[in-house]
Amino acid sequence: MARLTESEARRQQQQLLQTRPSPVGSSGPEPPGGQPDGMKDLDAIKLFVGQIPRNLDEKDLKPLFEQFGRIYELTVLKDPYTGMHKGCAFLTYCARDSAIKAQTALHEQKTLPGMARPIQVKPADSESRGGDRKLFVGMLNKQQSEEDVLRLFQPFGVIDECTVLRGPDGSSKGCAFVKFSSHTEAQAAIHALHGSQTMPGASSSLVVKFADTDKERTLRRMQQMVGQLGILTPSLTLPFSPYSAYAQALMQQQTTVLSTSGSYLSPGVAFSPCHIQQIGAVSLNGLPATPIAPASGLHSPPLLGSTAVPGLVAPITNGFAGVVPFPGGHPALETVYANGLVPYPAQSPTVAETLHPAFSGVQQYTGPEGCNLFIYHLPQEFGDTELTQMFLPFGNIISSKVFMDRATNQSKCFGFVSFDNPASAQTAIQAMNGFQIGMKRLKVQLKRPKDPGHPY
């Protein structure tokens, strides 16, 4: 535990070296929270504040933090789509040493009303220099505490942070995060400790690796989401990346959607704040409970509203999940058909339009090179529709085709999906390659380009 304070000591030393007078305690009248107020030190530290009750806003928090010095800026983090309080904030004091005092006095020292864990007050991620220095430690035994982990890692450098992951009941999940003060130290620890020993009761040897980056976490979440729901959206004809507004909106809706998964919407269900409407959900880990319609569409499922949006309804009525974002919550969208379908805004391109080449029989099954994916290990039940839905989140699909055995009319468990741009294809590979469905893992890679030297 002792070394945990070393980096803090370093910071305080640095602070002692600085000569500029700081206006600690000289707080005067200030504008409402969030607005930069006056001057701040050149070397001011932006603090991240976590474990804030969601009912407290800037003005509620100000008194707590003002006692350590004049606040330059205090911003509660809100979700950009829902405006929802994220339970954390950024705080910058005018004076650097106010930040240090606040961190010393508050970090892990006090628990705000209604919070299960103590308040967090520490330099924001944006303040930290130096690349990867945070490790994920797996295959610990569940009795090992932070102190035990610390002992294990101390020999390799200065540890800024050490957290054992715990469930709501406080029991260890058998893994931890350890943050070193430098990448080099972290690397040394990996070298020395990864696989070096097996903790009593653990099923395999100790895992020590760099923790997932945000990007990796995002992808993992997307995988989970796609796996659990399947996704349908008409707005994906717009330029799209995994971090676009749509993807973020989806992720933040995940909880909401999951909470109702397995049941179909009844008409008139309330719209969520960011206008995402769940129109039905089904677990995809297990495939849809109801048999999927033949991929060819030869036996169309019952259609409702098909006059208004020809070609659009079929993908939805197969029992797959649908999540449809509506930018701007148009009043007309409040209509929900009896089968849970929702009409699309007329001005938006429909899925039918998006998929036109594939649905109209035009022989355009490939996009430009780098845009075409080969997908193997598809579930037997997957048809074109399911393939399309599975890859819709990643971009604008020009075509998608599951290959069928001519004799048996059964899927050959592989297919092709073409996007209109290489970035979407790459995104889809990142997110879906190795994605587990049932017992199998999808193989998603670029389709081999036709070798121009060997036209036949």
Place this chain on the structure above:
DNA sequence: TCTAATT
């Protein structure tokens, strides 16, 4: 076995 949250 990848956090509760990082504009």
